[in-house]
Every structure is written in C-alpha cells, then in structure tokens.
Amino acid sequence: MERGASLAEVMACLLEALQQRDPATLAALAAQSARIANYAARVEQERSEHVHILDLAIGGSGTGIWDRDVQAGTIRYSPGWAAILGFDADELSTRIEDSYGRIHPDDLPKVRAAMQAHFEQRTPDYSVEHRIRCKDGSYKWIASRGKVVRRDAQGQALRMVGTTTDISALRVLSAQLQQHVELVTHLTDQVPGLVVQYRLSSQGLAAVTYASAGIREIYELTPEQVAQDPSLIERAIHPSDRAGYRASLAESAERLTPWHREYRVQLPTQGVRWRQADARPSRLQDGSTVWHGFVTDITERKETERQLLQLASVDDLTQLPNQRSFMARMEQELARLRGSPQARATVLMCDLDHFKRINDRYGHVRGDRVLQHFAAILRSQLRKDDGVGRVGGEEFAVVLSGASPAQALLFASRVQKRTLDTPWIEGDTRIALSVSIGIATMLADDADIAASLSRSDKALYRAKRAGRNRIELGES
Numbered sequence: 486m487e488r489g490a491s492l493a494e495v496m497a498c499l500l501e502a503l504q505q506r507d508p509a510t511l512a513a514l515a516a517q518s519a520r521i522a523n524y525a526a527r528v529e530q531e532r533s534e535h536v537h538i539l540d541l542a543i544g545g546s547g548t549g550i551w552d553r554d555v556q557a558g559t560i561r562y563s564p565g566w567a568a569i570l571g572f573d574a575d576e577l578s579t580r581i582e583d584s585y586g587r588i589h590p591d592d593l594p595k596v597r598a599a600m601q602a603h604f605e606q607r608t609p610d611y612s613v614e615h616r617i618r619c620k621d622g623s624y625k626w627i628a629s630r631g632k633v634v635r636r637d638a639q640g641q642a643l644r645m646v647g648t649t650t651d652i653s654a655l656r657v658l659s660a661q662l663q664q665h666v667e668l669v670t671h672l673t674d675q676v677p678g679l680v681v682q683y684r685l686s687s688q689g690l691a692a693v694t695y696a697s698a699g700i701r702e703i704y705e706l707t708p709e710q711v712a713q714d715p716s717l718i719e720r721a722i723h724p725s726d727r728a729g730y731r732a733s734l735a736e737s738a739e740r741l742t743p744w745h746r747e748y749r750v751q752l753p754t755q756g757v758r759w760r761q762a763d764a765r766p767s768r769l770q771d772g773s774t775v776w777h778g779f780v781t782d783i784t785e786r787k788e789t790e791r792q793l794l795q796l797a798s799v800d801d802l803t804q805l806p807n808q809r810s811f812m813a814r815m816e817q818e819l820a821r822l823r824g825s826p827q828a829r830a831t832v833l834m835c836d837l838d839h840f841k842r843i844n845d846r847y848g849h850v851r852g853d854r855v856l857q858h859f860a861a862i863l864r865s866q867l868r869k870d871d872g873v874g875r876v877g878g879e880e881f882a883v884v885l886s887g888a889s890p891a892q893a894l895l896f897a898s899r900v901q902k903r904t905l906d907t908p909w910i911e912g913d914t915r916i917a918l919s920v921s922i923g924i925a926t927m928l929a930d931d932a933d934i935a936a937s938l939s940r941s942d943k944a945l946y947r948a949k950r951a952g953r954n955r956i957e958l959g960e961s
Contacts, residue, residue: 551631553581553645555604560584569627569651571620589616589624596629603633604642611647626656679703679780683715683764685738687772691715694775703760703780705752723749723757738774741766747783759787800875802853803860811874811882815927815934818872818884822929830927831893832937833883834945835863835900838919838953840879847916851909855916858909866899882938890926890958897922897956905954921948925959 549566553559558581564574570587577583588596592615603611611631616624631647679702682695693715696708704711704721711717722730726748737744744764751757764778798810806814815832822828837843837859844852856879863873863881870886885893901920909916923944927937944959951957 548648548650551647551649553631553647555633555642555645558582566649569625569649570617576620587618589618592616603631603645606640611645614652625651625653628652678782680778681764681780682775682777684773684775685734693718699780703782704750705754721750721752723751725749737764737766737776741768741774744776744778747787758782759784803857803875805860805864805881806872806874808874808876811872811876811884812934814872814874815884815938818886818927819929819931819934819937821886822927826929828929829887829889831885831888831890832925832927832941833885833893833897834923834938834941835881835883835897836921836945836949837879838921838949843916847914851911851914851916854911855909855918858907859904859918859920862903862907863900866896866903882941884927890924893924894956894958897924901954901956919954921945921953922956923948923959924956 549569550563551566552561554561559579560581561579562574562577567574567577585593585597596613596615599608599611599613602608609632611629614626614628617627618624628650629647630650631645633642633645635644636642679699680695680697681693681700684692684694686692693708693711696711698708700706700708700711704718706717706721719727719730730746730748733746734744736742744762744766746762748760748762749757750760759782760780761783762778762780764776766774766776768774798806800807818830822830837855840852840855843855856875860875860881863883867873867883868885871888872884872886874882876882883896885896888896901922904918904920908918923941923946925937925940925944927934931937940959944957948955948957
C-alpha cells in the first residue's frame with residue numbers, strides 16, 4: 486500500500502484481506518498495523534480527524550478539503566477547495582510555498598505562527614481566519630481549520646488534514662449576522678461525523694461493513710447494532726425523508742454517481758436533526774455496490790439558512806412577508822390554478838386611508854406602529870393556506886387560496902370592520918383607522934401574476950376614488 490493511501494483505501498484493503506483470509510496480504514499489511522491502529526484510534530476519539538479525501542464530504546457548501554504532507558512540503562486540494570478560489574483542481578501547484586504565496590502578506594505571519602504552534606504541539610489544533618488570493622487576483626476571507634493526524638516517533642508532524650470555508654459574505658455581514666458566523670464555524674469544526682462503508686448486493690441485500698464511533702452521535706446507534714441490522718439506519722431517518730433517501734441511493738447505485746443527500750433524522754435523545762451524507766460508489770466483481778463516505782451533522786447550517794432566508798423574505802417593520810416573498814407565493818398559487826381546473830383563488834389589495842396625514846400629524850415613528858397594528862389585524866384574519874405581504878408603504882396584498890369572490894368579500898368586510906373597531910392607541914394618543922380594499926379573481930389563464938394584481942389594484946383605486954373606507958370588486 487502506498488504511503489499516501491486514503492482512509493477509504495486502507496479500510497477497503499483491510500476488509501478485503503480479512504474477508505479473503507489471504508495470509509500474504511495480511512502479512513504485507515502487518516508492517517503498517519501500528520500506524521493504522523494509531524490513526525483509527527484518533528478517528529474514534531475525534532470526529533474532526535475523519536477527513537477522507539474523496540471530495541464528497543461537503544460539496545456545494547462553500548467548504549473545501551486540503552491534505553498536507555509536511556515532510557515532503559506538498560499539499561493536495563479537493564476540487565471544492567479549488568473552486569472557492571476560481572481554479573480547476575489541476576491548475577493548483579502542490580508546493581506548500583505556492584500555497585503560502587496566495588495568502589495576503591499582512592496575514593501570512595499569523596498563518597505561519599499558527600501552523601508552527603500546532604506542529605510543535607503547543608495548540609490542540611490549527612485554526613485561523615485570513616485572506617487568500619483568488620485566480621482573478623481578488624482576495625477572499627476564509628476560515629481554515631486543521632489537525633496533525635500523523636507524527637513520527639519523535640513527535641514531528643508528518644501529515645495534516647483540514648477544511649477551508651469561504652467566509653467572505655459572512656465577514657461583510659458580521660455586524661448583523663455574528664451569531665450565524667459562529668454557527669457555521671462551529672459546524673465546520675465538527676465535520677465530519679461518521680465514516681462509513683456501506684455495501685448493497687446485486688440481490689438488494691444491505692450491509693454496513695464499517696462504521697466509525699461517530700455513528701453514536703449521528704444516529705444514536707453503535708457499530709455493532711448496524712452491522713447486525715443495517716435497516717436500523719433507515720428507521721432513524723425522518724418518515725417524510727425516507728422515500729427520497731432510498732431513491733437517491735438507488736440512483737447512485739445504478740449510475741455509479743457520487744451520492745449526496747441532505748435529510749432529517751428522528752432520534753430518541755436529540756429529536757429531529759439534519760444530516761448530510763456524501764459517498765462514492767464502486768462496483769465489485771460479484772455485482773455488489775460499495776460506498777465509502779461520510780455522514781455529518783448539518784443542523785446548525787440548516788438553522789442558519791432558515792434565519793438568512795427569513796431575513797431575505799420578511800418585512801422588517803411588520804414581520805409580514807416582503808414583496809418578493811409575496812410574489813413568490815402568488816406564483817405558487819397561479820401554478821396551482823393551472824394544474825387544477827376546479828381550483829380558485831382571489832387577490833386583495835388593501836391600503837390604509839389617509840396614511841400620509843397620520844405620518845404628517847403624528848410622526849413616522851407612530852406611523853410605523855400604525856402599520857404594525859394593521860399588519861396584526863390582517864394576520865389575525867388569515868387561514869393557514871392564505872398568503873399576505875407588505876408590498877408598499879401602506880399597501881398590503883392578500884391571496885386567499887380556494888376562495889370565491891363572495892368569500893373574499895366576507896374576508897374583506899371582517900378586515901374593514903376590525904380596522905374601524907380597533908383604533909391604534911398609545912397613551913393619550915388615539916388614531917382612528919379605515920382601509921380601502923380591492924378584490925379580484927385570479928384566473929388560470931392569466932398570463933402572469935401581474936394580471937390579477939392589476940385587476941385588484943384597479944378595484945382598490947375605485948374604492949379610494951369613491952370616498953375610501955370601501956370594498957370594490959374587480960372585473961374578471
């Protein structure tokens with residue numbers, strides 16, 4: 486076996502030798518047993534040392550993997566790492582000095598110092614954020630994490646592996662999204678969680694031929710349990726995600742394409758958590774398919790994505806969906822109508838009457854609170870499948886899924902009455918409110934969502950022109 490063999494290759498070779506009981510192969514492997522045993526112990530103790538350079542652990546997440554041969558002065562990068570800087574993998578030199586040459590001159594001393602401190606075992610791991618030059622000459626901020634995974638008898642570092650994450654966007658948004666940065670950084674510190682070898686026979690019989698200790702955290706199972714009953718893993722997957730999990734694995738087996746899947750698990754202690762699986766398949770001579778790969782915990786990353794999506798889709802003042810988010814909801818409703826002849830929907834445009842006077846008389850701060858007050862009124866009248874959004878200063882839009890014009894008129898009447906009956910009050914200040922509403926039917930043969938929005942907007946204009954505090958039905 487070559488010195489630079491990956492963990493997957495070592496595992497595969499060991500498994501093959503053990504299964505075939507080949508004395509010659511076992512004898513050849515015996516010379517490496519001490520090093521393999523030492524590395525296996527590290528894998529069991531620290532999930533962050535499970536790095537398996539197969540470019541499948543965290544593809545598509547803005548993170549890349551690097552593998553450094555300290556004595557040879559070389560470093561290898563995954564295609565994902567190269568993509569962060571705009572390179573193809575074969576464009577990057579493996580010389581470590583070339584790697585240092587890409588680091589921003591102001592950051593190079595601290596990078597070298599952090600690396601040397603870890604080589605000398607003065608720090609438990611290597612962790613630094615710095616700027617790095619891209620192919621186009623620009624600089625990106627990255628977070629680099631790593632650990633020495635092999636030392637010689639004198640304690641000198643031989644091999645080091647780690648991850649690099651593009652944090653440029655997070656640096657720009659750091660004042661607003663510091664918490665998210667910490668979550669993402671914490672996530673990269675934990676990658677990967679589980680090293681696994683999974684085998685599927687040509688008859689469809691599954692076997693987990695290797696599972697690291699990380700399976701206890703990922704699935705709350707033991708290696709012995711899944712070796713005896715591989716179906717325990719699938720049972721841990723959230724019921725809503727099992728079908729997609731099976732289908733993606735079957736497609737990977739059929740086409741021999743890398744397997745990537747994000748899915749939820751439902752665990753006795755941890756509850757519902759998100760997992761990401763990445764593996765590469767290969768076909769054995771007996772027709773079986775074997776995957777070597779990783780499963781990692783991406784729960785925090787998913788929560789970060791959810792919060793970022795909320796920031797991008799919610800109006801900060803009213804906490805209603807913003808215009809972009811509401812338009813996307815309208816697109817969904819139009820698609821639903823086109824797919825079902827019996828489906829129906831109505832669109833309402835609502836505008837607070839004389840809002841400019843309120844702002845001029847009471848000030849913008851109180852004006853904003855009036856908008857929040859009206860947003861709460863709208864929200865209180867919605868059903869689960871309805872959509873609402875703030876689409877202008879004092880203008881709000883509603884889409885009532887499955888509602889006829891008559892039902893929409895009842896909804897509008899409730900909103901109108903509630904607005905009249907509940908003035909905004911703060912201390913001694915009492916502001917009476919009224920609202921004008923235009924209603925239009927969304928049609929399956931509308932060219933786009935703008936058609937129904939235009940009809941409801943015209944109806945709103947008629948309501949305001951007729952004296953305000955009115956409801957008008959638009960033309961179909």
